[in-house]
Amino acid sequence: MIRLAQAYLLEAKWTHQNYKPTFEEFRDNVLLTSGYAMFAITAFMGMGDVITLETFTWAAGDPKIIKASTIICRFMDNIAKHKFKHRREDDCSTIKCYMEQYGVTAQEAYDGFNKHIENSWKEINKEEGDGYTHVGKAPKGGITSLLIEPVPL
Template sequence: MEDISVEIQRQKGGPSPLPHLKQVWVNFCKALLVEATWYHNGHIPTLEDYLHNGWTSSSGPLLSLHVIFGLTNENLHLCKTCQEIIYHTSLIIRLCNDQGTSTAELERGDVASSIICYMQEENVSEDVAREHIESIILNSWKKINYHFNSLSTSHRKIIKHVINEARMAYVMYHSGDGFGVQDGETQDQVLINLVEPII
């Protein structure tokens, strides 16, 4: 983190981003610890509690802060201006991950996903829970679009990179766990979307 901070400061100037980058890592680790505690205790939280922690454990805030600090020197102002976009982007990352990995995690006995939390809380089937999670994702996209359209053009140029984190979550998890199980389909999607030129 110190090396990254020095490089950002060298390229962008201004005060050191190190305290902010360290704090976002601390928050990420604490969120993972909460999930580990739930798992160790066999606790399945409410969906609200899960999402309150899960948007941070998704790594969305961590990725977003690195993107913002790496692209602009008005980083703190932009982070505060775009808190809602960062939150909803992170929520989409978490929920797309859950949709893609929930079945395998349930079979392995891993920590509960949003789907499992909602199934237990509302006593509904997995299909109903998945539909509910999808509605939360769609609502988050609406909120991202609303807040994005209220930004200045210069801020939109930076924040589109944050929003792309949520788009990438769709690519990685639309057919299962494309991050943890890197099969041919995931590899093809990454190549098509990120590497191969558009002709």
């Protein structure tokens, strides 16, 4: 929550000072203001005793899987908002920062963001496994019960 509040404060400071952040500055901050990382961490609280201090320490350390999930969530949202012009004219957006900094069109910015999204999906699959490349007991059991073992009526 502290990081989220600090990120909101930074956005307010930029607005107040008419500061135009670089794409990298803006990207790093909007990943925090999406609230997605905080949501992922606080979701652990509802899981009871199975979650330990070690789990919270891991999650607060900005693990790759949470960062990748945040990029997917936020960048897809940024593309949709920019396409449908839901932002105020004076409001800075990640897409606008990207376009201005790199001198590209909106479509080229969308393509760049989609590449980040695609890479983030690959990172998530690498971090948690896809269940098919290295099949363990759990997926085999689920497939067996679903397709092979008859369901009693």
